[in-house]
Amino acid sequence: MSSSNRSGPWHEVRRSSLHGNGVFARRFIPKGTYILEYEGRHLTAEEADAQEPTDPNDPFHTFFFAISNGMIIDGGQNGNESRFINHCCEPNCEGHENEYGDRVFIVALRDIAEGEELLYDYALTIDDTLTKTLRQQYACLCGVPSCRGTMLALPKPSKKQKKKAKLKKWIKKTIRKELRKALQSSQDN
Ligand SMILES: C[S@@+](CC[C@H](N)C(=O)[O-])C[C@H]1O[C@@H](n2cnc3c(N)ncnc32)[C@H](O)[C@@H]1O
Numbered sequence: 651m652s653s654s655n656r657s658g659p660w661h662e663v664r665r666s667s668l669h670g671n672g673v674f675a676r677r678f679i680p681k682g683t684y685i686l687e688y689e690g691r692h693l694t695a696e697e698a699d700a701q702e703p704t705d706p707n708d709p710f711h712t713f714f715f716a717i718s719n720g721m722i723i724d725g726g727q728n729g730n731e732s733r734f735i736n737h738c739c740e741p742n743c744e745g746h747e748n749e750y751g752d753r754v755f756i757v758a759l760r761d762i763a764e765g766e767e768l769l770y771d772y773a774l775t776i777d778d779t780l781t782k783t784l785r786q787q788y789a790c791l792c793g794v795p796s797c798r799g800t801m802l803a804l805p806k807p808s809k810k811q812k813k814k815a816k817l818k819k820w821i822k823k824t825i826r827k828e829l830r831k832a833l834q835s836s837q838d839n
């Protein structure tokens with residue numbers, strides 16, 4: 651680390667292998683650090699819906715950050731470098747709101763090494779029904795093992811869905827076990 655990196659901003663913007671520009675740790679960032687604020691024009695949901703796409707060649711590109719007071723921060727208008735932070739399904743950062751729920755700060759979820767890309771889970775919410783097409787339009791390329799394939803927030807599974815998934819897992823496991831047993835006994839004979 652050069653001495654100039656020991657002070658000044660925690661972050662810097664450069665090209666990302668994930669998408670376009672990204673934001674990277676300029677120096678070691680300890681867990682819990684408030685790195686920078688997510689700045690931009692505050693829009694109502696109706697104003698946000700009326701916005702033209704930021705990039706006509708990539709109509710699903712977004713600089714929006716929804717906050718709990720119902721407003722949307724548009725990093726594309728009066729925004730700062732936080733608008734270049736990419737999404738990841740296993741993020742090293744997250745947005746923390748202030749006590750009034752009208753400002754958001756990007757905070758380190760763990761220690762972040764110098765040079766690491768800063769990433770948070772966008773968990774984008776859309777009013778429309780969550781179709782396969784919509785998930786693909788907001789496809790995630792983060793590539794982590796637990797990637798959910800989309801930057802959209804997925805609804806939590808219901809109790810019934812969880813039970814069904816558990817049963818499916820048990821059936822698969824039992825079939826595999828029985829097959830192994832059958833194979834073993836055919837080899838023994
Ligand atoms: C807030 S911008 C992030 C900065 C962006 N890389 C840029 O250069 O403008 C959000 C957009 O970046 C892209 N993006 C960010 N993370 C992504 C990911 N994990 N997979 C695919 N696209 C991503 C999507 O187009 C998304 O709408």
Ligand SMILES: [Zn+2]
Pocket residue numbers: 738739740790791792793794796797798799800
């Ligand atoms: Zn992902």
